[in-house]
Amino acid sequence: MNLCVLGAQWGDEGKGKIVDLLTPRFSIVARYQGGHNAGHTVYVRGQKFVLHLVPSGILHPGVTCVIGNGVVVDPHALFAELDDLARLGIDVNGRLLVSDKAHLILSYHRELELLAEARRGERRIGTTSRGIGPAYEDKIGRRGIRVGDLADQSADGPLVGAVRENVEARNRLIGNLDLEWTVVVADLRKVWTRLKPLVADVSLYLFDAMAEGRAVMFEGAQGTLLDIDHGTYPYVTSSNGTTGGVLTGLGIGPRAVDQVMGVAKAYTTRVGEGPLPTELHGAMGERLRETGQEYGASTGRPRRCGWYDAVAVRYAARVNGLDSLAITKLDVLDGLDELQVCTAYRCGNTVLRDMPGDVAQLAACEPVYESIAGWQESTKGVTTFSALPAAAQRYIRKLEETSGVPASIISTGSDREHTIIR
Numbered sequence: 001m002n003l004c005v006l007g008a009q010w011g012d013e014g015k016g017k018i019v020d021l022l023t024p025r026f027s028i029v030a031r032y033q034g035g036h037n038a039g040h041t042v043y044v045r046g047q048k049f050v051l052h053l054v055p056s057g058i059l060h061p062g063v064t065c066v067i068g069n070g071v072v073v074d075p076h077a078l079f080a081e082l083d084d085l086a087r088l089g090i091d092v093n094g095r096l097l098v099s100d101k102a103h104l105i106l107s108y109h110r111e112l113e114l115l116a117e118a119r120r121g122e123r124r125i126g127t128t129s130r131g132i133g134p135a136y137e138d139k140i141g142r143r144g145i146r147v148g149d150l151a152d153q154s155a156d157g158p159l160v161g162a163v164r165e166n167v168e169a170r171n172r173l174i175g176n177l178d179l180e181w182t183v184v185v186a187d188l189r190k191v192w193t194r195l196k197p198l199v200a201d202v203s204l205y206l207f208d209a210m211a212e213g214r215a216v217m218f219e220g221a222q223g224t225l226l227d228i229d230h231g232t233y234p235y236v237t238s239s240n241g242t243t244g245g246v247l248t249g250l251g252i253g254p255r256a257v258d259q260v261m262g263v264a265k266a267y268t269t270r271v272g273e274g275p276l277p278t279e280l281h282g283a284m285g286e287r288l289r290e291t292g293q294e295y296g297a298s299t300g301r302p303r304r305c306g307w308y309d310a311v312a313v314r315y316a317a318r319v320n321g322l323d324s325l326a327i328t329k330l331d332v333l334d335g336l337d338e339l340q341v342c343t344a345y346r347c348g349n350t351v352l353r354d355m356p357g358d359v360a361q362l363a364a365c366e367p368v369y370e371s372i373a374g375w376q377e378s379t380k381g382v383t384t385f386s387a388l389p390a391a392a393q394r395y396i397r398k399l400e401e402t403s404g405v406p407a408s409i410i411s412t413g414s415d416r417e418h419t420i421i422r
């Protein structure tokens, strides 16, 4: 069975832990979109690993990890991550593949992003400054540079011509001429030496692997509400983290995805700008942030925190065709007298049960809450549903009922072992 695991909220749902946990059931783990804006944290026996570009299955020997064409690759970020993994004793040799069709993030993409954010002023997106958006812009603008393009380094070849054009355009836009296209080309020569052994036709590799009966897990980055098409546009990332992205981001057919699992925190967080209907600004928001250690794994930025938003997760269930949920960080809610679950939005005199498409309308919405009793006992590290306090069981059932999807995994702590599998 091939499984897609993706974010059902605004990212940072704990996908890294869930992918790592499920990896022993799979032979291949494949990333299909995003880049090193992602920060997938995995704890193994108390040791913390943060993966950005490399799929979260890499910690398991024998599992092949694949970076698909839908991912944007900053080669230096990739090499830094591989160096970190090597220092931790994780051997990736022969089990990491990068699509020849993946687009590259180059130094000028990061600069262009900083410029674009500064120009937006109050309307800034709050991006991760990794060059993700500009790299996807170049891809859609048909001027991007792909991994496979690095193979032809000849002076009059298409790579050199494209770099030259892109750097000259960047110099015109930024208004200074401090970047030489020859410097970028020289850097890409070095990049190719190290990248070349990893490069593969990922679509063909997956097709053959699946024909041999090898099971694949598709790992989403960011979350449904950050999806370029289905998220809270324009406060989104520049790729499709939703299920549709799996097919285009890897070059596989729809029947290759057997099941889709959405990962959702037992509450809600968001980093960056844009509406978050259940956001808590006072002491309760602070309580969730501190107890949940809600600081960005990539950027260290404090995350905005709020109650569980069942409208958002129900929406994620619809646009992704979710079969199940993995609910994470239940233990963060331990010790609270009362919890709130947002089941609808009030927008003026209208009650909306479904996520509105218009971001201004969403920003004007108030959450409609259902209160539910909390629990005082610790759920940390609990491994069976029946061992959860009765109120925590009722809370999980409420999330299932309001989101319309059964929870097959409940995470009760950061370690692999701190998990209920139903």
Ligand code: IMP
Pocket: 010, 011, 012, 037, 038, 039, 125, 126, 127, 128, 129, 130, 131, 132, 133, 221, 222, 226, 235, 236, 237, 238, 271, 272, 273
């Ligand atoms: P970008 O992906 O860097 O362009 O950022 C666009 C928006 O997506 C910003 O609000 C970021 O904070 C958010 N974002 C990007 N990657 C992640 C992630 O991995 N987790 C949570 N938010 C993210």
